[in-house]
Amino acid sequence: MRLSGWIPALLILAVLPAAFVLIFPAAAKSSRQAVFNELLMRYLAFRSGSGWFQTGFSVQPDIGVPMRDGIRLATDIYLPSSRGPFPAVLMRTPYSKQEMKPAGEFFARYGFAVAVQDTRGRHKSEGAFYPFRNEMADGVDFARWVRRQSWCNGKLGGFGASYLGFTQWAMAGGDAGLTSISPAFITANLYEGIYQNGAFGQLTFLHWSLTSNGRYGDMRGAARIKSGFGSFPLIGSDDAAGKDIDFYNDWVDHPEPDAYWQGMSIAGGRGSIATPAFLVAGWYDFFVDAQIRDFQSIRRGGSEAARAGCKILIGPWGHGFYSRNLENYGIKPKWGEVIPFEYIRDSKAWLDYSLKGVRNGWERRAPVRAFVLGDNQWRDEREWPPARSSYRTYYLHSGGKAATARGDGTLALSRPTAGEPFDEFVFDPRNPVPTAGGGHGDIRSSGPADQREVEKRPDVLVYSTAALQQPLLVMGPVRVRLFASSTAADTDFTAKLVDVFPDERAVILCEGIVRARYRNGLSRPELMRPGTVYGFDIEVGHTAVRLKARHRIRLEISSSNSPRYDVNPNTGRPIATERDTLRATQRVFHTPDAASALILPVVEE
Template sequence: MTDIRPRIEFERMPAAPRSEFAQEHLVRMRDGVRLATDVYLPDGDTTQGATVLVRLPYDKSGDYTFMPEIARYMTARGYRVVVQDVRGKFRSEGEALLFVNEAHDGYDTIEWIIQQSWSNGIVGMWGDSYYGFTQWAAVSTGHPALRAIVPRVTGTDLAQMPLPVPGVPTVDVQMGIMRVYPLIHFLGNDDVNWDMDWSRRPYSQTVEEFFAAVGQRSPSYDLMFPNPVILRRFPAGHPFDAPPVPVLMTIGWWDNCAPWQWADHEEIARRPGWANSEYLLIEAIDHENYRHADAPVAPEHDHAVDAEARARMMPRYLDPALEFFDIFLLGRGRPQDIPRVRWELAGGGADRWRTAESWPPPETRRTTLYPSAGMLSAQEQPESQWVSWVHDPDDPVPSAIPNAFAFLHSYPDERATADRADVLTFTAPAADAPLDLVGPVAFQATIASDGPEMDLFLRLLDVAPDGSAHLIARGQTTLLTATTPTQVTVNLGHTGYRLRAGHRLRLTVASSDAPEYVVAPGTGADRWSAVETVRNRQRLLLGGLDGAHLTLSVSTDS
């Protein structure tokens, strides 16, 4: 019998050559596993000094994170820099397993650092995404040598898969990219370049074919499916239960992982010790550090491929962290010299920086807009009516770009989405004057479906006079029992965005965003193993007391 299954194409990405500027060590953890660790020292400096530690799964010598260049930038400021492949990745020993070993491995690495002749016993940590998470894992252990951290575009619940909570009618939508992440980054020592085929169900079978092709399984994936295990990320206790350390939180307006970091900020605000230790740096960037001011990104401005662009990026990328470390690791300056909040107002022709004592800034007010008959207006509609659309799992609303982590690289024009029959579109009148949206954005509505569950995707867009539409903020949720009309609140995150005069706000409503989010099959079956699909009619209530409304935060200091 002829095998008609598509051939699985993949590419292994092994460790890059070691950096000529680093001395590599194999640092022994408490269970005997040795982690490959590069040490960068300031040129000609043989004295003891403070150390910046980075623990990451993306190859300490590789081009993707360009750690040798970052380390050289930091050592030029007098810091000792230690960069480590986490357990099971690239040159490190052990099993590649998401999240579960980072707390104790972080503690043991810090303990090794402070015993070295070049260390003065003071350590800070820096890094993006997963190597932001490893900072929080180390904090959870309470090591006294860890004096400050700079977690960027990350979160303590980073990549957490949604699980139902009794009595709560909604849950986060499953992110497809987080399902695939353990396959390409935590399969084994090497990374694997592979594109998931989302056109075939069940998705789980495609993954099994991938495992057969590469000849190994991902232990992290097997903990996720078919019987999900809640990973013990912080065996020593949650980071926010540990003694507070100064933290500079960098959040991106267009970062697809920002909801996890905003959740951390909200939890920190409830804990006085941590709240007094937190500083916010909110940038007009996406997860890959592309800037809104450069979007769409030309090749000469692309730090991923152009060395000169990367060199130009370094001060913006690293100086805020080094200024933070200068104060909290070296004692140069005072904590009050750093604004509690630095945030970037995007749009309006030129992105610009502002400061505040708190977030959102006190000079903001809440305003409400109501969708009705294709319009988005400040006028509340007294009479209620249901509007509907059909969710077709076999023809989902496509995601704006293939790589959500690098959203601003292409910063797509989304005007065509409004023409789809399965997307509701509500557009406001043109703004008479510039309007600064500063702070949280939320949507409240009553929704229902003739299917057992319902996904709701919302996108707030800036529509220019030429009709082009670009994303400002977005949010999504899954209603678990959708046959009964239920009021839901969807958090669209936070924004700092200037809507120019003559531009219009647009809200789109849909039930899919594929493949960034795993498409609901319409049957209520597990999305990853479902084979059958059914179309569902989705409903949204407009007008009346329980009708849909969008709440924005608007600056009064424009």
């Protein structure tokens, strides 16, 4: 869940010392690190269009800020060299406050005081680390301490991504009196980010747990992670990968949004937020669907200021912004753009507007700015999904042989007729369908990856339209209504929306899963009667894409997507502690009374 590697990558920009001397003669006389930082700040300011910085800064390192229980948390303060007091930007991180030094320097040069803190039990801060548990109380104490300092004018804003985004939600939910927040790639509802319809995000959160436990973490801690992916029971997957991690065991032992998760959630729910928020998300980030629910909930139920101020930027990105798979849509970062310039520019514009009152046009900005794949352009909308979108239903059809991309599965606007046979496959939990791209925490392999290898498997049903005659703009939530049976008392059904190019590349757009025991909701678990046909609603996820002429729309149906999600052992017993597995025969129906369908949000133009 960290945006690892971006700071070292940005420092690669600090090359060609001779050029530094010519461009920045004063900086060239100082230390090499100072030269690097000077180039970095000026480069970011120039390329992001955030405006030229106007001031120097000073740093007060390693201040011990007291919490209500006496624990002191290590904090670095960056202050502009101009006369204060200043609005303050707050960052709380488990990844070492030193890693946020470029961000601290960047905002201090623009006239903000910046306070960066190691969270409890991490790096130089006292206490014991348990992810998320103490962030609300500690965040409130931190914000109140900052407000009392002579260099702060009382206006407080939050900045940061991933875990640093959650610490902002925690401060806002704890009534810390923040003026604004800007959480990126994180949700206010942890359960909805870690679980999807009862299925655990194993790839992302086992990796994070292995590399982020303890005081300092261990970036090599996931070296044996593949052993964890293939092991049962789920609660022992961390042990199989080499470590026994208390919080990971707790996460997998609480598959429903019970009191454990509520204790780390925002009091009153995300709709109770009173702080204006600028949200940043990515179509290939595992938090995007929950972030959109954050946005929608605040726009419906937040305070008047929160409703009016809430805006969201949704890029083509994954959790680490860019991956090579984005090249399938012709998307590449500009030179040196390890962090998207849109993110830097818009974040600074938001903090200028919300903390300094700068009249920079932010109030006229549309609530939603979304990147449309295929067009590769930004599009502004007043709401999400766009009010002018309508839902188009594509029904599943086949002659009973839809398995693999060579099968006879099709998608059409016509409803199925009587006599269409079901499609069948066998799901073996010991041989799950491998994850290929999509939204998960491996920043190297996430994104719009080609699915052709996956579509060769006999346990993947494939349904495709004919080639499109006209482009089709899809913007909003994608859903599948699936009618299926299983020989198991509990199992999973997965769905992927795929864009098939004329050259046969099959590129994933979004994905989803439903755990059969939760088909009636997370609060009403109920096992199946083997062989009985049930209706399942699969939330496949949100997207914005222009499917071009000659492309085909494709839907993949299976029962696993591992390790993106944990594998259901099919026994019907508690999954976290289940050691045994059962093979299950799955049937998918497309008849007049059981018309399985893909439902797309289409914007007519």
